[in-house]
Amino acid sequence: EAGVAQSPRYKIIEKRQSVAFWCNPISGHATLYWYQQILGQGPKLLIQFQNNGVVDDSQLPKDRFSAERLKGVDSTLKIQPAKLEDSAVYLCASSARTSGPREAQYFGPGTRLTVL
Amino acid sequence: GNSVTQMEGPVTLSEEAFLTINCTYTATGYPSLFWYVQYPGEGLQLLLKATKADDKGSNKGFEATYRKETTSFHLEKGSVQVSDSAVYFCALSPSGGSYIPTFGRGTSLIVHP
Numbered sequence: 001e002a003g004v005a006q007s008p009r010y011k012i013i014e015k016r017q018s019v020a021f022w023c024n025p026i027s028g029h030a031t032l033y034w035y036q037q038i039l040g041q042g043p044k045l046l047i048q049f050q051n052n053g054v055v056d057d058s059q060l061p062k063d064r065f066s067a068e069r070l071k072g073v074d075s076t077l078k079i080q081p082a083k084l085e086d087s088a089v090y091l092c093a094s095s096a097r098t099s100g101p102r103e104a105q106y107f108g109p110g111t112r113l114t115v116l
Numbered sequence: 117g118n119s120v121t122q123m124e125g126p127v128t129l130s131e132e133a134f135l136t137i138n139c140t141y142t143a144t145g146y147p148s149l150f151w152y153v154q155y156p157g158e159g160l161q162l163l164l165k166a167t168k169a170d171d172k173g174s175n176k177g178f179e180a181t182y183r184k185e186t187t188s189f190h191l192e193k194g195s196v197q198v199s200d201s202a203v204y205f206c207a208l209s210p211s212g213g214s215y216i217p218t219f220g221r222g223t224s225l226i227v228h229p
């Protein structure tokens with residue numbers, strides 16, 4: 001079974017530029033998560049989808065971050081414009097059942113973003 | 117809100133030593149509890165989980181018991197190997213209300229031959 005795929009693996013941009021990350025979850029997984037992991041900290045949930053609907057986006061900075069999950073499969077996370085403090089690893093995860101986060105999550109390798 | 121507190125690292129051990137990584141949590145109700153491991157250069161992967169009080173999760177020689185009375189989920193292994201060197205994350209998923217999973221800061225484990 002293929003795991004969660006993410007791209008790109010690394011991205012370097014200047015502040016005020018925009019950037020997009022892509023995630024392909026494990027086939028058949030209904031729930032998809034985007035996390036931000038700042039160096040030395042644990043992952044922080046940004047947004048959670050169930051199929052193509054948003055379950056929780058209360059921690060997503062909506063003035064600059066946006067995410068979508070078209071057709072309930074792939075997802076993209078965008079930052080526009082980026083700030084220095086957005087430098088982090090962005091993790092995508094998926095889980096199988098519609099019971100959401102009480103199920104184990106499967107993580108992708110992450111995208112390391114550096115904002116200069 | 118919910119929170120997870122892990123012991124600070126790095127934890128440095130010799131091969132075959134006993135490992136304990138402490139984890140305590142704050143949450144209402146009965147959350148599910150997880151340990152995830154992140155090997156160098158890889159993504160997080162589930163190590164073990166427990167979904168109710170007194171449950172014991174186990175995998176690859178690691179164990180953790182869900183202690184409701186002490187709100188703890190400490191990770192243990194009787195004899196560590198060099199290949200166990202990684203960062204370990206304790207996490208909880210709430211039982212109701214907010215769907216937001218909460219992770220600890222992670223504890224780095226370094227095992228020397």
